[in-house]
Amino acid sequence: MGRYALQRLLGVIPLLFVVSVLVFMFIHLIPGDPARLIAGKDATLEEIQGIQEQLGLNLPLWKQYINYMGDLLSGNLGNSIRSGMPVTDMLESRVMPTLWLTFLSMGWALVIGLLIGVISAVYRNKWPDYAGTLTAISGMSIPGFWLGLVLIQIFSVELGWFPTGGVDSWKSYILPSITLGAGIMSMLARYSRSSMLETMREDYIRTGRAKGLREYVVIGRHALRNSLIQVVTVAGLQFGFLLGGSVMVETVFSIPGLGRLLVDSILFRDYTVIQALLLMFATQFILINLIVDLLYGVLNPKIRYSS
């Protein structure tokens, strides 16, 4: 296990390096001189040169990268072009709403998705299976932002049960997490159905039935537990999808989270903030995938030894 974990950990380092270079290059890839972009349209030449020197944009690229990484490792992400505030402060106040939203969405999606998947597999090719499959494929096809707007129209505008946006109370999180979780729920339902069907063809399931175990013991203790490993892995990998989806959902429900910050920063061309957010999302995603890989190794000895 130690060797497998070490291999995985070492594999992540070059990936993080390349991602950091890409994100660093981001500001140089935008057409036009970054100093001019930061200074604004009416800036004088001196002002532009001042910014160039202040940000070290006149240094060779590799030196700029080293400075950038040095700042990054000491926790300095630069200042927002738009407001002049340190980017780290801006991110700090935005983390919690996004985290809450992500975990609530994942929570209900996992429970309901598994339930639909298991029921579909047990009643394969009967009406509960068709209903479950149709629910799953509909959830995959529904545009998240539209679902959010429809929920707002019905439950906030018409019925007045929930607030239309913001994060004032726990009630504010209900509609957004339904919206964000719908896609994941569908994916997990489809995945757990096929995983359950596969597990139920295994010999030990037949053995269980042959020795007279009750059906719910066979399903619950043997089939479900074994396919759970794979389903949880897939769920972990879907966190990236949630990060992307949070951009949409936070925009629809006016939630002051990281996704909303990204959209605002792009609309206002606040490149330092965009850079920091892209780096953060990518790092988070890579680390989650790493954790999922390691967990998978812990749960499944086959993976551990074959590597």
Added chain:
Amino acid sequence: MSNNSSVMGAGSPLSEEVLAPAKTKGRFGAFIRKFCKQRMALVATCFIILLFLVGIFGPFLTPYNPDEPNYDALMTGPSAAHWAGTDEYGRDILSRLMDGTRLTLAVSLSAVMIAAVFGTIFGLLSGYYGGWLDRLIMRGSDVLFSFPDLLLAIGIVAILGPGLSNVVIAVAVFGTPSFARIIRSVTLSAKETLFVEAARSMGAKNRRIIWRHIFPETISSIIVNVSMKIGGAILAAASLSFLGMGAKTTEPDWGAMLSMGRDYLSIAPHIVYFPGIAIFLTVLAFNLVGDGLRDALDPKTKN
């Protein structure tokens, strides 16, 4: 003896044809039979054909001029005259939806096709040649995979600027690595088959082996993956338009229409409902067809 000599004629097209796996009408017929058994996929196919017809002949079919404002009928709900109601300028929503069909299909199809072409080339090269080329391509796709789909697209649009053509590029970029991985794995197994070995032993060049022998083996995977990806591409493009990074608000793009209607949600929800239903049904149809094709073409997922 004459038969023998033709097989020995190294590299001649005929001899390779003899050794290549038989692709008869039987295989295609079996596919059609299997696909037609799935009623949902069949219904969805009909719906998609209808969409294409609307996309092609849309301008001749719309009941009203999609761009013409009518200030006597601002934001009216669905009625006999306007089946899907009118928007904030009094334009007929059904006409705008029909007009926008072409835009939706063009954007999503071109993005997925670009991704398929590049992904297939990368996958074939990576799987066939292996070595440093394989490592380079696969590490490259790892890097792209380390950004969540929609965020990668948003990042690309932030660099290139808003607009539908940039949306196509962004959606194509995040679609490419998954094609590359799938085609690579098919290539790896096709490389080990006897007919490839036979072709090689007869002195066929690498390029010829890749295109004449391995590429045909990947076609069914490509078709399945294209059909599975179109729905996602439509959703991604609509999302970008909704965020104001895609279509201009003057264009009859479904995502942009939704985004405009958002401001009138409490007084005229139908402006939001209908474009959303159009997106939903279209994506659903493509996903159902994708599932149907996968079940009919991929023997591994028969259940």
